Amino acid sequence: MTETLIIRVQGLTREYRLGSETIRALRGVDLTLRHNEYVAIMGPSGSGKSTLMNVLGCLDTPTAGEYWLSGVEVSRMNDDALARVRNREIGFVFQTFNLLPRATALHNVELPLIYGGVSAGERRRRASHALARVGLQDRMHHRPSELSGGQRQRVAIARALVNEPSILLADEPTGNLDSTTSAEIMAVFEHLHGQGQTIIVVTHEADIAARARRVVTLRDGLVHSDQLQAAA
Amino acid sequence: MPFGEAIRLALRMLWSQKMKSGFSLVGVFIGVTFLIAVVSIVEGMNRYMTERFAGTFFGVNTFHLRRFPAFSEDVPAETWRLWRRRPRITEDDARAVEAGLTVPVTTAWQSTASATVQYRGRIARDIEITGATETYFEIKNYRIERGRSFTAQEVRAAAPVIVVGNELARRLFDDRDPLGREIKIRDNLYRVIGVVEAQGNLFGISLDKFAVAPATAPVKKFTNPPGLVDAVLIRAASVPEMRLAMEQTEAIMRSRRNLRPNQDNNFALETSEGILDVWGKINRILLAALPGLVSISLVVGGIVIMNIMLMAVAERTREIGIRKALGARRRDIMRQFLVESATLAVVGALIGIATGVLLAQTIASTTPLPASVAPWSILVGVLLGGGVGIAAGLYPASRAARLDPVDAMRHE
Ligand SMILES: Nc1ncnc2c1ncn2[C@@H]1O[C@H](COP(=O)(O)OP(=O)(O)OP(=O)(O)O)[C@@H](O)[C@H]1O
Ligand SMILES: [Mg+2]
Numbered sequence: 001m002t003e004t005l006i007i008r009v010q011g012l013t014r015e016y017r018l019g020s021e022t023i024r025a026l027r028g029v030d031l032t033l034r035h036n037e038y039v040a041i042m043g044p045s046g047s048g049k050s051t052l053m054n055v056l057g058c059l060d061t062p063t064a065g066e067y068w069l070s071g072v073e074v075s076r077m078n079d080d081a082l083a084r085v086r087n088r089e090i091g092f093v094f095q096t097f098n099l100l101p102r103a104t105a106l107h108n109v110e111l112p113l114i115y116g117g118v119s120a121g122e123r124r125r126r127a128s129h130a131l132a133r134v135g136l137q138d139r140m141h142h143r144p145s146e147l148s149g150g151q152r153q154r155v156a157i158a159r160a161l162v163n164e165p166s167i168l169l170a171d172e173p174t175g176n177l178d179s180t181t182s183a184e185i186m187a188v189f190e191h192l193h194g195q196g197q198t199i200i201v202v203t204h205e206a207d208i209a210a211r212a213r214r215v216v217t218l219r220d221g222l223v224h225s226d227q228l229q230a231a232a
Numbered sequence: 233m234p235f236g237e238a239i240r241l242a243l244r245m246l247w248s249q250k251m252k253s254g255f256s257l258v259g260v261f262i263g264v265t266f267l268i269a270v271v272s273i274v275e276g277m278n279r280y281m282t283e284r285f286a287g288t289f290f291g292v293n294t295f296h297l298r299r300f301p302a303f304s305e306d307v308p309a310e311t312w313r314l315w316r317r318r319p320r321i322t323e324d325d326a327r328a329v330e331a332g333l334t335v336p337v338t339t340a341w342q343s344t345a346s347a348t349v350q351y352r353g354r355i356a357r358d359i360e361i362t363g364a365t366e367t368y369f370e371i372k373n374y375r376i377e378r379g380r381s382f383t384a385q386e387v388r389a390a391a392p393v394i395v396v397g398n399e400l401a402r403r404l405f406d407d408r409d410p411l412g413r414e415i416k417i418r419d420n421l422y423r424v425i426g427v428v429e430a431q432g433n434l435f436g437i438s439l440d441k442f443a444v445a446p447a448t449a450p451v452k453k454f455t456n457p458p459g460l461v462d463a464v465l466i467r468a469a470s471v472p473e474m475r476l477a478m479e480q481t482e483a484i485m486r487s488r489r490n491l492r493p494n495q496d497n498n499f500a501l502e503t504s505e506g507i508l509d510v511w512g513k514i515n516r517i518l519l520a521a522l523p524g525l526v527s528i529s530l531v532v533g534g535i536v537i538m539n540i541m542l543m544a545v546a547e548r549t550r551e552i553g554i555r556k557a558l559g560a561r562r563r564d565i566m567r568q569f570l571v572e573s574a575t576l577a578v579v580g581a582l583i584g585i586a587t588g589v590l591l592a593q594t595i596a597s598t599t600p601l602p603a604s605v606a607p608w609s610i611l612v613g614v615l616l617g618g619g620v621g622i623a624a625g626l627y628p629a630s631r632a633a634r635l636d637p638v639d640a641m642r643h644e
């Protein structure tokens with residue numbers, strides 16, 4: 001089964017040093033994820049969910065422990081190699097969307113392709129295709145300020161998907177959205193999962209977690225529980 | 233990120249913050265404006281000196297035999313005293329040189345003094361009056377615009393005829409035909425037989441306020457004591473022939489003056505090269521002061537750009553975090569900000585070039601200084617601008633490149 005393992009994390013720790021104090025955000029997390037899993041990560045505030053997602057998304061490096069992504073150990077990679085992994089292997093969706101405010105939806109979605117060295121024509125084709133996948137084909141030339149919160153998050157999802165990443169990471173993607181829009185976004189995730197996408201979603205809301213096939217709960221920087229559940 | 237894209241992004245960035253960009257451009261702008269304007273003027277003078285001055289004013293392949301050099305700089309007082317004690321050049325010297333040279337040459341001699349010229353009620357003061365032989369015009373490359381120059385026969389006959397410079401003609405006669413009119417110089421009347429084509433001006437001094445009469449004419453009474461001349465002008469067909477003629481002249485003069493081998497020449501042989509040397513020195517001084525001026529403003533400009541870029545990096549911390557999260561490597565971010573600051577500086581340089589060219593042209597048209605834009609100075613301007621931009625951008629760009637993506641994205 002190892003060949004279908006996308007993520008293997010062992011003894012992962014992440015400590016922050018604040019003056020003389022050491023904050024241990026992750027204290028030895030073990031986790032494995034297979035292809036096309038749909039995992040919700042839950043846990044109280046400060047339990048280390050975002051810290052874990054940042055490490056999984058190669059935005060942050062662990063203090064200790066191993067992290068293997070698609071069979072490659074990324075916990076020992078240098079900055080440039082990590083940038084490449086972020087670009088090719090990972091799609092990250094943030095609570096605050098993190099779109100470039102001055103750029104159009106299309107340009108925002110093109111960004112990962114630009115850093116991936118894709119030619120202009122191909123970039124445009126793939127970015128518009130990704131926007132179409134999230135139902136925004138007629139909003140391509142709008143700036144974030146001209147879009148609703150739900151639409152912005154869909155642009156961010158299109159951007160996360162445009163490089164066909166092995167894993168889609170979302171840290172409270174509906175945290176800034178009302179419940180109707182949240183439901184729309186979660187429907188998009190479910191649809192993507194149906195198409196074979198591997199997904200990890202951090203959420204505080206039980207009804208959102210209920211849509212995932214597996215729920216991992218963190219507490220004080222450790223995995224507290226890890227349960228499979230039937231599709232909602 | 234492809235280069236063209238980075239420049240486009242940079243230009244969009246600059247355009248969206250016009251005020252700030254405008255402010256940050258000032259230093260580079262001033263530096264490059266200076267560069268272009270000063271170089272243009274120096275270049276203009278160069279052209280002038282080599283093309284007009286050396287060619288027309290002095291004469292091509294021509295050397296002058298004089299008591300001491302007419303064009304010299306920084307002559308010590310001691311040297312001056314020695315020079316003034318030298319014997320003067322005589323008409324006999326001129327004849328002896330002319331007869332002794334084996335190289336084919338054209339020879340003329342001249343004596344010049346300043347005098348007032350009158351025509352009916354009109355008075356023109358401080359006019360250079362030259363008494364010369366008929367070959368003078370040929371040697372000086374003076375083209376006669378109207379009428380003719382005087383002949384050998386008129387020189388022999390001491391005819392009271394005169395050829396006038398362009399401006400003198402205008403002053404005395406306005407638009408009337410100068411030919412055949414009689415002008416008065418120091419109580420003697422001369423008939424105007426020709427007008428020399430306009431020579432323009434040098435450092436604001438008109439080169440057209442002169443008159444030339446036969447050396448034998450009454451002008452000789454006030455230009456020089458009898459038998460003496462200011463200079464013998466000798467023109468050869470080529471530079472090597474000129475050199476040979478100079479050697480022969482030197483030998484003839486030394487023997488006429490009975491100089492022993494250990495004695496220095498007590499006369500001067502002057503060529504336009506010597507004058508151009510003097511000009512070259514002035515030129516070099518001007519150009520030597522330029523880098524100082526330019527680099528001060530470029531350094532100031534660079535510091536301003538660096539500060540603007542640091543502000544830009546701080547303001548766009550979040551954007552940098554986002555770009556890094558999406559796969560931008562350090563060098564991508566580095567390049568983005570370097571291109572931005574280089575673009576900023578090059579835009580400043582381009583505006584500086586335009587202003588410098590304009591300034592040079594304005595100076596050329598409103599003052600006596602000539603100007604001619606040197607293509608190399610434009611290239612240097614652009615390169616300096618880009619260089620300053622890159623140098624000023626290095627530190628801000630590397631700060632941007634080293635930002636941690638998580639921290640940067642959390643930044644407000
Ligand atoms: N940059 C940092 N410097 C210092 N401490 C940090 C930093 N980032 C996170 N922490 C600490 O690490 C712990 C885990 O934080 P984390 O953001 O992972 O929690 P979380 O589970 O995502 O919480 P929330 O549900 O509120 O988002 C917290 O105690 C937090 O204060
Ligand atoms: Mg969090």
